[in-house]
Amino acid sequence: MSFDMNVKFFWIATLSYLLAMVLYLTYLAFRNEKVGVLATVGTYFGFLAHTVAIGLRWWESYQMGQDIGHIPISNLFESMSFGAWTIILIYLLIELKYKNRSFGAFVMPVAFLALVYIGVAPNVSKDIEPLVPALKSYWLHVHVITSFLGYAAFAISFGVSIMYLIVNTKEKDTAYGFWTGCLGALFTVIVAVTIDALTLSKAGGAHMLEGTFRSSSTAVQVISYAAYVGILVMSYAFSMRLRDSLVKFQATSEMLDEVGYKTVAIGFPLLTVGIITGAVWANAAWGTYWGWDPKETWSLITWLFYLAYLHARYTRGWRGTRAAILSIVGFFSVIFTYLGVNLLLSGLHAYGATGGEVDNSAVVFLVLFCVILVAYLGACRLLSRGGK
Amino acid sequence: MEEQKEQKVEARTGGAFRFIWDFFISLKLTVTLLIILAGVSIIGTVVDQTDPAKNMEMLVAIFGPGRAGGVLDLMIKTGLTNMYHSYWFVGLLSTLSLNIAVCTVDRFPRVWYMVTRAQEPLTDDMLRTLGNKRDIKAKASPADLKEKVKSAIKSSGFSPKEREEGGVVHVFAESGKFSRLGVYITHVSVLIIFAGAIVGSFWGYKGYVQIIEGASVDKIGLLNKPLLVNVGPEMPIDFKVRCDKFVLKLYEGSQMTSDYLSTLTVVDKGQDVMTKTIRVNDPLEYKSIRFYQSSYGVMPEMAAMVIRAYAKSGKGTLDVHDYNMKRGQVVHLEGSPYDMMISEMAADVAMGPDKKLVPQSDQFKGSGAALMNFTDKTGKPVDQAMIFNMNPDSQPQVVPYRFEIMNYRGPYYTGLQVTYDPGVWVVWLGCALMVLGILVAFFTYHKRIWVRITEGDKGQSVITVAGAANKNRHVFEREFRQLAEKIEGK
Numbered sequence: 001m002s003f004d005m006n007v008k009f010f011w012i013a014t015l016s017y018l019l020a021m022v023l024y025l026t027y028l029a030f031r032n033e034k035v036g037v038l039a040t041v042g043t044y045f046g047f048l049a050h051t052v053a054i055g056l057r058w059w060e061s062y063q064m065g066q067d068i069g070h071i072p073i074s075n076l077f078e079s080m081s082f083g084a085w086t087i088i089l090i091y092l093l094i095e096l097k098y099k100n101r102s103f104g105a106f107v108m109p110v111a112f113l114a115l116v117y118i119g120v121a122p123n124v125s126k127d128i129e130p131l132v133p134a135l136k137s138y139w140l141h142v143h144v145i146t147s148f149l150g151y152a153a154f155a156i157s158f159g160v161s162i163m164y165l166i167v168n169t170k171e172k173d174t175a176y177g178f179w180t181g182c183l184g185a186l187f188t189v190i191v192a193v194t195i196d197a198l199t200l201s202k203a204g205g206a207h208m209l210e211g212t213f214r215s216s217s218t219a220v221q222v223i224s225y226a227a228y229v230g231i232l233v234m235s236y237a238f239s240m241r242l243r244d245s246l247v248k249f250q251a252t253s254e255m256l257d258e259v260g261y262k263t264v265a266i267g268f269p270l271l272t273v274g275i276i277t278g279a280v281w282a283n284a285a286w287g288t289y290w291g292w293d294p295k296e297t298w299s300l301i302t303w304l305f306y307l308a309y310l311h312a313r314y315t316r317g318w319r320g321t322r323a324a325i326l327s328i329v330g331f332f333s334v335i336f337t338y339l340g341v342n343l344l345l346s347g348l349h350a351y352g353a354t355g356g357e358v359d360n361s362a363v364v365f366l367v368l369f370c371v372i373l374v375a376y377l378g379a380c381r382l383l384s385r386g387g388k
Numbered sequence: 389m390e391e392q393k394e395q396k397v398e399a400r401t402g403g404a405f406r407f408i409w410d411f412f413i414s415l416k417l418t419v420t421l422l423i424i425l426a427g428v429s430i431i432g433t434v435v436d437q438t439d440p441a442k443n444m445e446m447l448v449a450i451f452g453p454g455r456a457g458g459v460l461d462l463m464i465k466t467g468l469t470n471m472y473h474s475y476w477f478v479g480l481l482s483t484l485s486l487n488i489a490v491c492t493v494d495r496f497p498r499v500w501y502m503v504t505r506a507q508e509p510l511t512d513d514m515l516r517t518l519g520n521k522r523d524i525k526a527k528a529s530p531a532d533l534k535e536k537v538k539s540a541i542k543s544s545g546f547s548p549k550e551r552e553e554g555g556v557v558h559v560f561a562e563s564g565k566f567s568r569l570g571v572y573i574t575h576v577s578v579l580i581i582f583a584g585a586i587v588g589s590f591w592g593y594k595g596y597v598q599i600i601e602g603a604s605v606d607k608i609g610l611l612n613k614p615l616l617v618n619v620g621p622e623m624p625i626d627f628k629v630r631c632d633k634f635v636l637k638l639y640e641g642s643q644m645t646s647d648y649l650s651t652l653t654v655v656d657k658g659q660d661v662m663t664k665t666i667r668v669n670d671p672l673e674y675k676s677i678r679f680y681q682s683s684y685g686v687m688p689e690m691a692a693m694v695i696r697a698y699a700k701s702g703k704g705t706l707d708v709h710d711y712n713m714k715r716g717q718v719v720h721l722e723g724s725p726y727d728m729m730i731s732e733m734a735a736d737v738a739m740g741p742d743k744k745l746v747p748q749s750d751q752f753k754g755s756g757a758a759l760m761n762f763t764d765k766t767g768k769p770v771d772q773a774m775i776f777n778m779n780p781d782s783q784p785q786v787v788p789y790r791f792e793i794m795n796y797r798g799p800y801y802t803g804l805q806v807t808y809d810p811g812v813w814v815v816w817l818g819c820a821l822m823v824l825g826i827l828v829a830f831f832t833y834h835k836r837i838w839v840r841i842t843e844g845d846k847g848q849s850v851i852t853v854a855g856a857a858n859k860n861r862h863v864f865e866r867e868f869r870q871l872a873e874k875i876e877g878k
Binding site for chain 2: 065067068130132133134136137139265268269272273276279280281283284285286287288289290292294297298300301304305307308311315341363
């Protein structure tokens with residue numbers, strides 16, 4: 001008897017989100033209200049299937065044994081699925097409150113990509129696994145749920161902030177360089193992960209990006225970085241067309257700025273409670289509330305970052321473009337805190353089988369990736385200055 | 389002359405104090421410190437803080453084997469490998485604390501004044517500065533209108549106050565005064581959390597003990613010493629902790645650990661005062677010292693292996709016998725002239741890259757190893773074999789038997805992490821205050837409403853309504869409009 005009914009519902013949810021994502025983009029391009037309604041319906045349907053998937057997994061874990069049953073947020077597959085679920089939840093609440101569908105095109109891809117990644121990545125197991133003794137505590141529920149709700153709020157702020165930058169682009173200036181660079185970088189990572197899924201074998205215990213940037217073959221590595229630069233260049237060249245087709249939003253700059261800020265104002269207290277409950281749990285499990293473990297430290301860095309966002313807004317009046325840029329960079333810190341630490345660094349939070357070694361190729365990749373992005377930004381700035 | 393000198397000295401010391409104060413009060417200092425703190429913390433997650441070997445690996449890959457040693461030495465000297473306990477990191481946090489404290493002390497009196505002062509009735513000067521205002525004409529006298537206005541304000545959720553000055557009726561109300569304190573609560577909470585951490589590192593400690601089932605301990609081997617207490621490598625405690633029983637639970641049909649529990653009894657002055665069965669996430673606490681279930685294992689000196697011996701001769705009769713052997717114990721091999729002894733044993737090993745056997749855990753999962761020594765009746769050694777289940781060909785050459793490891797058992801010890809932290813409740817207080825402060829600062833705000841009713845002629849009056857909020861201005865504008873309509877409409 002196999003306990004993978006929940007995986008079937010997971011795939012229904014993933015495909016529904018894909019459909020909804022396509023419909024939201026179509027709605028944006030053609031402003032057809034009927035398409036917009038279908039997009040929302042698709043999202044609700046996917047969310048329902050997703051909720052069933054999570055609930056079913058919870059129930060199925062108890063069917064495997066009273067001892068084995070647990071809330072499905074304990075490993076990479078379960079936590080990322082739950083993370084995508086919280087993003088959709090908060091998005092649906094915002095769509096209801098602001099009665100505006102244009103955010104959908106920027107939030108759905110984040111959720112969809114998260115689900116596709118865990119769905120096809122060769123080294124992410126979908127099996128229901130029993131908990132190790134350290135995770136058998138109710139603190140697991142509180143700490144993980146509040147942290148993920150915080151992450152979800154920041155994810156939505158990220159999507160809305162990118163929208164803000166696109167809508168407010170008037171020329172190819174530094175801000176243009178920033179958002180085109182981010183989109184280019186994201187697109188590169190998505191393609192690289194897809195190549196991973198298609199070329200790496202399940203049994204190998206392969207690490208993330210070993211199909212491209214961290215490949216053992218130098219030639220493949222060089223091609224990967226060259227492709228990355230190429231994608232950035234294309235992003236610079238063609239993103240104005242993206243802007244043109246999306247500028248017909250009903251979303252005003254003011255509303256985008258407000259939603260971008262409000263989601264951070266929701267995410268920050270949630271992340272604070274997430275970090276504090278993590279400390280309380282650590283104290284109950286190991287006797288130390290703060291051990292400067294990489295996960296703890298990076299969550300603090302993310303917290304400091306959004307703290308800076310809030311201070312900059314209140315005391316220096318940093319709104320609009322500056323706030324949007326801060327929100328976008330902050331979200332990269334969130335991604336590193338959630339995934340980077342588990343997959344690239346070692347420590348108490350390492351997800352065991354899927355990596356967790358201080359691998360030199362990981363550090364090299366991160367440094368090179370960021371250096372190229374910063375160089376691209378610099379080039380955009382120079383170009384925009386030169387034009388004047 | 390003397391006076392002038394004195395004044396100069398005063399000016400200089402006053403100036404010095406002013407300089408220090410201005411340094412710590414600057415927001416630029418805060419931003420700089422936070423950026424340094426974030427940057428240094430990032431480095432701390434890439435440079436391994438516990439294992440020098442990992443750092444060496446990383447450095448060799450970046451700098452080459454020649455220079456790596458020198459770089460590692462430099463890193464150790466500058467404290468990068470034990471960053472969070474280094475003087476400069478503590479200095480960084482101390483400067484940040486001073487910065488927060490000075491900023492709070494500087495700004496707080498003004499805010500406290502705003503919070504505690506009574507609301508002033510509306511004047512024309514004030515009216516000029518307020519964004520929300522409306523004039524309403526009414527056909528009644530101020531005295532009659534007063535009650536209507538008060539009930540409108542009450543129904544909007546405020547408690548109105550009134551005052552009369554020279555025929556002009558003032559009604560005013562405010563709510564959420566204390567929201568202005570939210571920011572100060574959060575900043576003070578950071579200082580409280582730091583204070584708790586300092587108390588913990590000055591007087592608290594962290595250690596580890598192993599207690600074999602049935603035994604007890606009265607000393608803790610220290611991992612982190614308290615900074616202000618002079619103590620050796622072991623911290624004596626004035627009671628004993630005894631492990632009555634250790635239970636290991638596995639998931640059905642697997643070797644994966646489901647749970648492990650220790651029943652501990654505290655013995656104080658010869659009496660059993662407390663017994664608790666602890667598990668991970670549920671420690672035992674006595675006299676503020678906490679014992680956490682951290683690990684477990686089998687004491688190698690007291691473990692025994694069950695070895696199965698098969699007679700090698702294929703004569704049809706299978707001669708199989710099981711032996712229970714401790715390390716170093718000499719046992720006679722039945723039906724043979726030999727004695728055997730296990731000099732080295734391991735419960736769970738794997739074959740390493742250089743064909744060496746690497747111990748994995750204390751649990752027998754089928755891949756145990758035993759170095760068996762065989763002697764004849766006179767005690768002369770005749771054979772030796774490393775029995776390893778995963779390699780059935782590794783058997784003795786001379787002695788005509790095959791051996792297989794069936795089990796590895798021993799009395800368990802329970803591994804307990806021990807901590808004493810007198811500052812931990814201060815830290816929790818700080819955390820609670822921080823959450824409270826954030827909620828107050830983000831989700832409440834100070835709203836003020838003023839109404840002034842002046843008498844016109846022929847029994848008519850002009851009602852001037854005004855309002856202000858320190859945050860959430862859009863939402864307040866809507867609320868203000870609704871209130872004004874209530875006053876006007878009724």
